[in-house]
Amino acid sequence: MLSFYMRPVTELSKTDIKNIKLIAFDSDGVLVKKGTKIIESLGFYSRQTNTIDPQVITKLNELKEHFHIVINSGRSSLYLTQIYQDILWDNITLISEIGVFLTGGGFMVQTDYLDQYELETTTLIRQKLLKLIGNPDVAGFEPKQFLTTLHCHLAVPQVEEIVKNSDPQNRFYCWWNQEAYDINSKKFTKSQALNKLLLLKNLLPENVVTVGNAINDADLAGEKSINISTDSQNLQTDDYFAEGEHLGGLAVINHLLSLI
CATH class of the missing domain: 3.30.70 (Alpha-Beta Plaits)
Incomplete structure (x- = not known):
């Protein structure tokens, strides 16, 4: 069931995004299909994940000409660097391990320390x-x-x-x-890391669009940012939804590009 306030992302207008400078996407289930196959036993380890659709890479390269793009994920920095290598590093920042690390062009920052x-x-x-x-x-x-x-x-x-x-x-x-x-x-969250990045870039929450689909994206939905869910069953916001589990992010990207 959709939140009373949620509207289709197609209702997002050019006027709505006039102050937007940064767009933060979740990765798995939004930009790349979900699914990880891991086999681990004594002395053996294997991992298989989905690859990103070349169409998504092409569209992200178009979008980053107009906005700073953030990939905000629970995956490791190394994994994100590998699958998104064709859009790095100009105007791109990776947030990995649900807010532990910020990785951009020539830098990697741990967002807080562990005692x-x-x-x-x-x-x-x-x-x-x-x-x-x-x-x-x-x-x-x-x-x-x-x-x-x-x-x-x-x-x-x-x-x-x-x-x-x-x-x-x-x-x-x-x-x-x-x-x-x-x-x-609990000190590490996607929103905590994103707020740190906003400080580094001298941006405000009202300059941000967030796109997510799961429990670890819930804290990203700030009152002043524009928040879009690609899975309204698992993540509800007070703003917009784009249905299409696995690649709902592509629908969001296409609509944003149509507004530019």
């Missing part, structure tokens, strides 16, 4: 989760620096129990996104 408790808790959680490898419902870890991502074939209650028991100060989140569990300190 001793957070480092020790991360290590403890990973050690305990590692013991789940071999469970037929658990696929394996996706390599990342600080964000812990454990891919599972379905929800595994032990994961949330491990995080809760390892974090007595309740400073970590544990999100299930229907494909994997994302676990990290």
Whole structure:
């Protein structure tokens, strides 16, 4: 069911975007098809992901001539650099690991530090989760620096129990996104990283369009930015929606280009 306020993105007008200078896209499910196949066992690791449609790359290259483009994802910086290499680095910034790192032309910034408790808790959680490898419902870890991502074939209650028991100060989140569990300190979010980038670029929230589709995009929907959901069942905003799970971002890009 759509939010009462949500309108089709086709109603977004040229006047609406007259002050927009930056567009932040989620990656998986918005610009590239969802889906990660991980196989992990003792002494063996394999990962297979979807590649980005060349049409999306072409359109993003057109769009970045008019706006600064942000790819805001839970993936690692290395992974994002590989799949988006054909649009880097002019007028592009990558936000990786759900807000841990900002990577742009010639720079990489960690958006906040982890204190001793957070480092020790991360290590403890990973050690305990590692013991789940071999469970037929658990696929394996996706390599990342600080964000812990454990891919599972379905929800595994032990994961949330491990995080809760390892974090007595309740400073970590544990999100299930229907494909994997994302676990990290609550200080790291996509919005926190985006706000840091806005400060670096001397921009305001009203200069921003956000495009997302999932739980880790919810905090991006600021009151002053224009917010677009490409999956209205999982992410509702008070602004616009563009239906089309997996490549809803392409519909958004095409409409924005039509307004320029």
